[in-house]
Amino acid sequence: MTLVAPSFVAVAPGARLTIRTKGPDPRAAGLLADAHALGLSRVTAIDVADVVFFHDALPVEHRTSLEAVLVDPLLQTASWDAPTGGIETELLPGVTDPTAAAVQLAAATVGLPAITVATGKHFSIAGDIEAADHAALARRLLANQVIERWGDAPIDPHFIDADAIADRSVDHVAVRTLDDRELLALSSERGLSLDLAELHAIAAHYRAADREPTDVELETLAQTWSEHCSHKTFRARITTTHGREVTPLLRQLRDSTDTIAAPSVRSAFVGNAGIVSFVPGTTIAVKAETHNHPSAIEPFGGSNTGVGGVIRDVMGTAHHPIAITDILCFGPTDLAPDELPEGVLHPRLIERGVVAGVADYGNKIGLPTVAGAVLYDRGYTANPLVYAGCIGVAREAAELPGPQPGDLVVVMGGRTGRDGLRGATFSSATMDATTGDVAGASVQIGDPIVEKLVIDAMADCLGLYTAVTDCGAGGLSSAVGEMAEGVGADVDVALAPLKYPGLRPWEVWLSEAQERMVFAVPPAQWPHMHAVCARHGVEATALGTFTGDGMLRVRAGDLQVLELDTHFLHDGRPQRSMVAEMPAPPRGAPAPPECADHAATLLALLSHPNIASKERIIRRYDHEILGATLVRPLVGARHDGHADGVVLARPTDLHGMAIGIGVNPWFGLIDAERMAHSVVDEAIRNVVAVGADPSQVALLDNFSWGDPRRHTTLGDLVAAVQGCCDAAEAYAAPFVSGKDSLNNEYLGSDGQRHAVPPTLVITAIAHVPNADATVTPDLKEAGNALVLVGSTAVEFGGSHFGHVHPELRPADWTVPAPDPAAPARYRRLHALIHGGRVRACHDLSEGGLAVALAEMAIAGRLGVAIDTLPHAHLTTALFAESNGRLLCEVAPQHLDEFLTTVGEPAMVLGTVTDDPWMSVPGCTVALDALVAAFTGGSR
Amino acid sequence: MNAPCAVVLAAPGTNRDHDVAFALGLAGAEARIVLLAELVAEPTLLQRAQMLVVAGGFSYADALGAGRMWSLALSHGVGDSLTAFVAGGNPVIGICNGFQVLTGTGLLPGALGHNASGHFQCEWVRLEAPASRCVWTRDLAPVECPIAHGEGRYVHADPAALAAAGQVALRYAGHNPNGSVDDIAGVCDPTGVVLGLMPHPENHVLARQHPRHVRGAVGGLGLALFEQGVRYAHER
Incomplete structure (x- = not known):
């Protein structure tokens, strides 16, 4: 079983329509700027046009009616002649192409016969450039070879082969007699990402069964047992290098949630998402996921499907999605082209693609993208991180009973293609310079409209199914495999609706084609459910039944391709044994840094990419849809200050929910345990600051880490989980769901691993x-x-003061310690906010007090006059990043009440003024200068 | 007084149908979301309605240009019923994607191109209603509400003639976010009953939805536009 390219046929004549925007194309300026950033400075202009390729040479009257549909003469010009010169790209056959689908639908609407279509782009390039530059431009900027092919114009288009015949043969793979070396070679050759103990378990299982596994069985086991799906590390038996036994990490997190015993928790660490209830009658599902590896090689598709996938996680708990979050980590966008590692996309292009991908999915599916963060660090250059989260709501109802014997296995939503084969095993592997070339089939492009229709259909299907889950990593193999656990299922993959013919049974079974949900449906309800789906224009197909015998069977028509005991599939993986070397971070009392120019330091901090305005990204996302976003990500007099958290409240509700994010990898580089405690504190601080009740909080953890088989890397992970659990219990804020993405490493051509x-x-x-x-x-x-x-x-350990003053950074700086008084402080502060006694509130994080003051002044376009500082040492007072701190604006008539209620330590620092100055002892700066530093002069 | 019945039309990818239905309910209409396929199957649904809303979103994923596929499907599927509905003087409004669709069907003049910025923008704008034929914006006080679009740059060959004909219904005040010609945010048909606009008044129907509500901002409700439409539908 080898990964084959989608089948296509090349056709010479056909027809093609090139469509140009009248006036400057809005894409052109961005492309030119990108070309210059990539070092191709001699390019002076890039013009872009859209191309529709037709398989057949169309009669003139067909061309005329198609052109009338495809071209708006007020906005566009078009030509049926092929341009010469320039570069053309074409989406690879099989890649999701909504434009091609729309052309076909449009042709049908105006009464034309069925046509075969592909789409692409034409680029004209001006400037003093040579052929080699042309090729570099095509490879590095214009075409992503994971999903596109390119050539000199006019390109010879390829079309999907609509007549491909599927090879339905099944291979048996010899495993029973292989020695260790051969087993490992097998795993490597097939990209199974299994270790020796796991391979031994599989070989033993088949020796007992007295047969060899089929290729489909082997692949299914690899997917189900992948780090991505089974969290081997978080379930592993861990021993420290000092011989201490560590409770498995997932168990620790679950135990802390059990210890807290919060009445709001409905479901934690079970199923697709955590479920809580803060108000009787309504439950909230919440989940965050990573999509790191796909985003590294195809940023748009990677982040796009990351968003689509986490929305489906929430749908998989029968909740209606209401909002999206995203946290993005990139390398420096001004990285010099010659510093870029081999085979890695430039951070500027990754950022552009990732943001466009998030915006495309969220905006089109009609959910507000509300909370997030964007971080920049050299450590993310080869391994960008993309976290996407989703929140959903439902009426509190009896839990779904789970699949019953006799229930139908129903797949709903998008069709199955070769998209994203082996995504789970791919995301569990280390990347290197060739990853982008070999992993093409592991990346998909989403179709948010299809998922939107599934959401709408599901809203009308409540009560018609006994179980639901999403098709994510591992495709049907994971979804049906999980649902069938203990029950068993019999599925015929030949019944699955396909995007195009020619898929082999294993491809159907393992495809990670997007926008699909799997349901268990009692036969009596199936006609009703099918009718609901038809009304919404959603395809739903019964593929088989849940059987009751505990066996998972997959057929392609009459041919059985898989038979696995679901107990072995889910419980047969041997627990991994791992070794952790625990870190010994500095925890002493270092001398404070002496900084010469505090005003210059403040301006440097405000313009640091991690602190400066993210407005250019945030405004690409619709955060207004549904009318529920009351505290938006951008707030203030001119809507350009960053909010601490966001508040969502449906227009008909008096209550709402707040979402806050905590993240600080720079703390983590020094002290993972304190980092974890600090970011829990930060996330809670952020929701308290906007008006949330700190006694009603639930948490999600998402770890992106290096290879945990390195003892120190695992040691950091163990320390971080310890910090998480301690913090959760201190704040009585339970973890309800989480996800770990490990092996975020890049094997450089220098032979070094970069985590x-x-x-x-x-x-x-x-x-x-x-x-x-x-x-x-x-x-x-x-x-x-x-x-x-x-x-x-x-x-100051891991502080942004240290980022802008690397020359002052000693090795013994400590990461901010937990503040045991913070939980009670937040409760008292909440009572004051709830009572309307606080006019503005902002948490202190990166950059400390000085940055927080400046951000409040910028957002309100008012001045501050400070006469008292919270520490005798000026630099510490202004820039230390201690936890548990918030800055509050209080009206004079409420000040005594505020101070009495909030308790010690609290300090009146000064007042708000009409003067456009931030006047602080040792650090006085004009408001205009603060705004200019924060916005990069764009305001 | 009976609440006028408003059909809120939704195609695959329409996503502000519920927002506008909520706004219409607050404004005194009885809103019903109707899927395009349902209307095509039963065009008489329109005959029982007094108002029609073509709601915002990303119909057909904006493939081939925003609104293109939906206007095609509308013209070919229910073109006659739609023409009859408009000819009957019933108020029609197309918001965002709905505006793009109505220009595509020819019911409204002009077209919507890519924003001058080249990308999707979500931000609040201020709208003013010049004197015009439009029944939706008669005596309308300035409205503040968000835009959320990538293809909202209004294009027209002769905006002065359009204004002279009383068909410029709404203009961006202070800040033109997308490069629209003559700051045009909304236009009406020659009869004044069909309005198309890019911004989303349906997302400012409660005072607390204003982004500066916490800073004491009051007024500028988009609800007023729907109330005016409902009043017209009721009184005519």
Whole structure:
């Protein structure tokens, strides 16, 4: 079983229509800027046009009616002649192509016979450039060879072969007699990503069964047992290098949730998403996922399907999605082209593609993309990280009973193609310079409209099914395999609706084609469910039945291609044994740094990519749809300040929910345990700051880490989980779901492995009892007092002060310690916010007090006059990043009440002013200068 | 007074149908979301309605250009019923993708091209209604509401003539976000009953939805536009 390219046929004549925008094409300027950033400075202009390729040479009257449909004469010009010169690209046959589908639908609508279509682009390039530059431009900028092919114009188009015949043969793979070396070679050759103990278990299983596995069985086991699907590391038996036995990591997280015993938790670490309920009658499903490897090689498709996938996770808990979150980590976008590792896309292109991919899916599916973060670090150059989250709601209902014997196995949504074969095993492997070339079939492009229709259909299917799950990594093999656990199922893959013919049974079974959900449907309900789907224009097909005998059987018509005991499939994987070398981070009392120019430091921090405005990205996402986003990601007098968290409240609800994010990989590089505690604190601080109740919070953990087989890497992971659990219990904020993405490493051509910084993203979701009593960080009114709550200490480890002053960075700087008083402080502060006693509130994080003050001033376009500082040492007072701190704007008449209620430590630092200055002892800067640094001068 | 019945039309990819149905309900109409396929199967659905809304979203994923496929399907599927509905003087509104669709069917003049920025934008704008024939924007106070589109740059060969004909119904005030000619945010047909606009008044129907609500901002509700449409449908 080898991975074959989609079948296609090349056709010479056919017809083609080149469509140009009248006036400058909006894509052209961006392409030119990208070309220059890639070092192709002699290019002076790139013009772009869309091309529709037709398989047949069409009669003139057909051309005329198609042109009338495809071209708007007010906006576009078109030509049926092929241009000469320039570069053309074409989507590879089999890649999701909604434009081609639309052309076919349009042709049918106007009464033309069925046509075969492909689409592409034509690029004209101007400038003093040679053929070699042409090729470099095509490879590095114009075509992503994972999904496109390119050539000199006019390109010879390829079309999907509509008459391909499937090879239905089944291979048996000899495993029973292989020795260790041969087993490992087998795993490597087939990209199974299995280790020796797992291969031994498989060989033993088949020796007992007295036969060899089929290729489909082997592939199914590899998918189900992949790190991505089975969390080998989080379930592993771990021993430290000092011989200490560590409770398995997932068990630790579950135990902490059990210990907290929060009444809001409905379901934690089971199924597709965590489920909580803050208000009687309504449950909330919440989940975050990573899509790192796919985003590295095809940024648009990777992030696009990452969003689509996490939405389906929420749909897989029978909840209706209402919002999306995204946290993105990129290399420096101004990286010099010669510093780019071999085979790696430039961070600028990755950022552009990832943001476009998130925007495309979220905007089109009609969900607000509300909360997030964007981080930049050299450690993400070869391994960008893309976290996507989704929140859904449902009426509180009895839990679904699960598949019953006799229920139908129903697949709903998109059709199956060769998209994304082996995504789960791919995402569990290390990347290298060739990854982009060999992993093409592992990346998919989403179709958000199809998923939108599935959401709509599911809203009308409540009560008609006994179980549901999404088709994610591993495709049907994972979805049906999970649902069939203990029950068994018999499935005929020949019944699955296909995008194009010619798929082999294993391809259908393992395809990661997007936008598919699998249901268990009692036969009596099936006609009704089918009719609902038809009304919404959604395809739904019964592929088989849940049997009750505990066996998973897959057929292609009469030919059986898989027979596996679901107990072996799910419980047969040997527990992994791993070794952790625990870190010994600096925890002493270092001397504070002496900084010469505090004002210049503040401006450098405000313009640092991690702190500066993200407006250019945030505005690419629709955060207004559904009318529920009350605290938006951008707030303030001119809508250009960053909110701490966001608040969502349906127009008919008085209450709402807040979402906050905590992430700080720079802490993690020094002290993973304190990093974990700090980012939990940050996520909770962020929801408290906008008006959420800290006693009603649930958390998600998402780890992106290096290879855990390295003892120190695993040691950091163990320490981080310890920090998570300690923090969760301290704040009584239970973890309800999580996901780990390990092996985020790049094997450079220098032979060195480059791991991402330990990146733990905490998502907090919290109850907002009164959606009319939300608070934002922008300063509101001159004359109000500015009060700092929380303690400030000499804590600079991993700080952004250290980023802008690397020359002052000693090795013994400590990461901010947990603040045991923070949980009670947040509860008291919440009572004050709920009571309307706080006009503005902002948490202190990257850049410390000085940056927080500046951000509040910028967002409110008001000045501040500070006369008291929270630490005797000026640099510490201004830039230390101690946990547990918030800055509050309080009206004079409420100040005494505020101070009495919030308790110690709280300090009145000064007042809000009408003066356009941030006036702080040792650090006075004009408001205009702050705005210019923060926005990069764009305002 | 009986609430006028408003059909909110949704194609595959329409996603602000529920938002606008909620706004219409607040404005006093009885809104019903109808899928395009349902209307094609039963065009008489329109005969029982007094208002028609072509809702926003990404119909057919914006393939071939925003609104192109939907306007094609509408013209070929229910073109006659639609023409009859408009000829009957019933108020029709197309919002965002709905505006793009109505220009595609020829019911509204001009076209919507890619934003000058070259990409999707989500931000709040201020709209003012000049004196025009439009029944939806008569005496309308300035409205503040979001835009959320990538293809909202209004293009027309002779905007001065359009204004002279009383068909410029809404203009961006202060800041033109997408490069629309003559700051045009919305236009009506020659009779004034059909309005198309890019911004989303349906997302500002409650005071707390204003982004500066926490800073004391009041007024500018988009709800007023729907109330005016409902009033017209009721009184005519």
